[in-house]
Amino acid sequence: MVQITLTVNGEPVDVAVAPYKTLLEVLREDLNLCGTKHGCELGECGACAVLLDGQPVLSCLVLGVDCGGRAVTTVEGLASDGRLHPLQETFADLGAAQCGYCTPGFLVTAKALLDEHPRPTRDHIRDALSGNLCRCTGYQQIYEAVEAAIAKGSR
Amino acid sequence: MMRLPNFRFVAPTSVHQAAELLAASSGDTMLVAGGTDLLPNMKRRQQAPGTLVGVRHIAELRAISSGDGVTIGAGLTLTDVIRLRQGFGGQAREAYGALWQAAAQVATPQLRNMGTLGGNLCLDTRCNYYDQNYEWRKAIDFCMKKDGETCWVAPSSPKCVAVSSTDTAPALLALGASVTLVSANGTRQIALSDMYRNDGIHYLTRQRSEILTSVHVPRLDGWRSVYWKLRRRGAFDFPVLSVAAAAKIAKDGTVEAARIVLGAVASRPVEAPAEAIAALVGRPLTDDLISEVAERAAQPSRPLDNTDFTLVWRKRMTKFFVSYALKELRGDDMRARRLKVSRQELL
Numbered sequence: 271m272v273q274i275t276l277t278v279n280g281e282p283v284d285v286a287v288a289p290y291k292t293l294l295e296v297l298r299e300d301l302n303l304c305g306t307k308h309g310c311e312l313g314e315c316g317a318c319a320v321l322l323d324g325q326p327v328l329s330c331l332v333l334g335v336d337c338g339g340r341a342v343t344t345v346e347g348l349a350s351d352g353r354l355h356p357l358q359e360t361f362a363d364l365g366a367a368q369c370g371y372c373t374p375g376f377l378v379t380a381k382a383l384l385d386e387h388p389r390p391t392r393d394h395i396r397d398a399l400s401g402n403l404c405r406c407t408g409y410q411q412i413y414e415a416v417e418a419a420i421a422k423g424s425r
Numbered sequence: 426m427m428r429l430p431n432f433r434f435v436a437p438t439s440v441h442q443a444a445e446l447l448a449a450s451s452g453d454t455m456l457v458a459g460g461t462d463l464l465p466n467m468k469r470r471q472q473a474p475g476t477l478v479g480v481r482h483i484a485e486l487r488a489i490s491s492g493d494g495v496t497i498g499a500g501l502t503l504t505d506v507i508r509l510r511q512g513f514g515g516q517a518r519e520a521y522g523a524l525w526q527a528a529a530q531v532a533t534p535q536l537r538n539m540g541t542l543g544g545n546l547c548l549d550t551r552c553n554y555y556d557q558n559y560e561w562r563k564a565i566d567f568c569m570k571k572d573g574e575t576c577w578v579a580p581s582s583p584k585c586v587a588v589s590s591t592d593t594a595p596a597l598l599a600l601g602a603s604v605t606l607v608s609a610n611g612t613r614q615i616a617l618s619d620m621y622r623n624d625g626i627h628y629l630t631r632q633r634s635e636i637l638t639s640v641h642v643p644r645l646d647g648w649r650s651v652y653w654k655l656r657r658r659g660a661f662d663f664p665v666l667s668v669a670a671a672a673k674i675a676k677d678g679t680v681e682a683a684r685i686v687l688g689a690v691a692s693r694p695v696e697a698p699a700e701a702i703a704a705l706v707g708r709p710l711t712d713d714l715i716s717e718v719a720e721r722a723a724q725p726s727r728p729l730d731n732t733d734f735t736l737v738w739r740k741r742m743t744k745f746f747v748s749y750a751l752k753e754l755r756g757d758d759m760r761a762r763r764l765k766v767s768r769q770e771l772l
């Protein structure tokens with residue numbers, strides 16, 4: 271086991287990780303943060319996306335032992351002061367989450383996009399979310415929810 | 426659950442330390458950069474290194490310098506490589522077009538944030554009989570590339586014919602790039618083309634003790650280059666055919682020099698035959714010349730039945746892809762065609 275300190279959703283966390291564990295496994299199994307979903311485990315779906323130092327990455331392909339000193343944001347970290355992030359509100363209101371399995375990955379990826387480009391075009395949104403699969407919505411509601419969150423003044 | 430097998434992890438902070446670690450190892454040590462190729466392979470037990478040397482903490486691998494051309498650190502991510510196009514002046518943006526177009530078409534945005542240029546150039550070759558989990562491979566009695574003896578694609582073949590599936594390698598070959606390899610014994614710079622071998626198992630001439638530290642792209646005044654990729658979806662999928670083309674075109678439209686490279690049709694990127702290039706040089710890019718050259722450049726394309734889509738169709742598409750690339754070099758507006766065949770807009 272290797273002892274590491276990382277920041278998860280703004281709070282410093284000490285955790286002993288087995289070298290073979292991915293960040294996804296560390297989050298879900300060692301830190302009990304099960305918002306991040308476990309999909310294909312091979313980089314082929316986007317369900318496990320989290321922000322690592324602000325950038326969307328696939329936690330199923332990040333080594334936990336290599337995360338010492340880094341900042342991780344999961345879906346659990348999107349709400350602040352008991353209020354949902356505008357993206358979470360618009361995803362819920364506009365049917366952008368149906369079964370919801372892909373939603374955490376879409377939410378963090380969309381948040382990173384809006385943090386970097388507050389007013390992306392539809393093409394830009396589609397491109398930024400092209401690494402997240404959804405089996406339910408057909409994507410249209412997801413793009414609309416991101417646009418609605420922009421209109422709400424998401425940040 | 427597909428867990429990684431156990432291994433020891435070390436994270437050196439200099440190329441020198443990493444080279445010493447590789448030199449001291451018994452041979453089951455591997456480098457890991459973004460991990461986006463190696464970790465899925467380890468989960469499927471295609472690769473099972475006892476020690477992983479992580480290179481993320483090596484700042485030297487992320488250096489960029491320009492002077493006579495540009496030198497790009499192998500540890501930069503593909504997202505970093507795409508961003509470089511903003512740093513180049515207008516001319517370099519055109520000249521190095523194939524590189525950023527290729528990087529922008531790799532996998533997905535998240536994977537491009539993780540995957541590095543060095544990892545992309547050293548990407549394991551791929552095959553439908555190999556990129557499967559352990560149980561699946563065991564059920565077919567494994568294959569020559571890992572744990573078995575027979576090649577299930579070409580049972581009479583003495584060698585593995587797994588496919589070179591890197592997007593940036595054909596692009597960088599078209600730009601005439603070279604790479605720097607460093608080991609505990611010293612440093613060597615070789616043409617990128619010389620790093621590849623047409624063998625699905627021994628696809629690199631890089632020694633296990635060597636680290637790919639940087640890629641050098643020469644100055645290409647007056648050149649343009651482009652990259653075209655065939656795949657099923659507009660994201661995620663590896664190329665099943667690709668064409669990188671670069672040309673220096675005079676003001677009057679005459680081609681002065683050119684390179685065309687085919688990707689995903691063999692175990693290494695394949696340069697178009699010299700006669701295809703000879704036919705281009707000294708002539709303007711007319712539709713007739715483009716069809717003639719496309720036919721010749723596509724000659725070495727011999728895809729096998731081990732990736733997505735049927736091989737007959739992939740082979741037939743080669744000449745069309747060469748012609749799309751040449752038309753884009755000529756200055757035609759190819760955006761609609763690109764969207765149709767690659768299903769991705771290059772923003």
Ligand SMILES: Cc1cc2nc3c(=O)[nH]c(=O)nc-3n(C[C@H](O)[C@H](O)[C@H](O)COP(=O)(O)OP(=O)(O)OC[C@H]3O[C@@H](n4cnc5c(N)ncnc54)[C@H](O)[C@@H]3O)c2cc1C
Nearest residue numbers: 313458459460461462463532540541543544545547592637
């Ligand atoms: C779903 C999915 C889709 C993908 N689609 C594509 C695609 O369309 N096109 C494509 O080209 N790739 C694709 N990839 C593969 C991969 O994401 C990229 O090729 C990426 O650039 C690999 O870089 P990496 O840093 O993650 O490599 P790693 O996995 O870290 O390493 C890959 C190999 O290179 C070696 N290596 C790494 N760095 C060095 C170095 N500095 N010196 C020497 N050896 C080194 C490693 O030992 C390993 O053998 C895909 C992967 C996934 C999971």
Ligand code: SF4
Nearest residue numbers: 552568576585586587
């Ligand atoms: S080409 Fe043949 S030996 Fe190589 S990976 Fe495929 S089946 Fe195995």
Ligand code: FES
Nearest residue numbers: 309310311316330
């Ligand atoms: S679980 Fe990580 S990409 Fe599917």
Ligand code: FES
Nearest residue numbers: 368369404405406
């Ligand atoms: S809502 Fe079900 S997979 Fe996206």
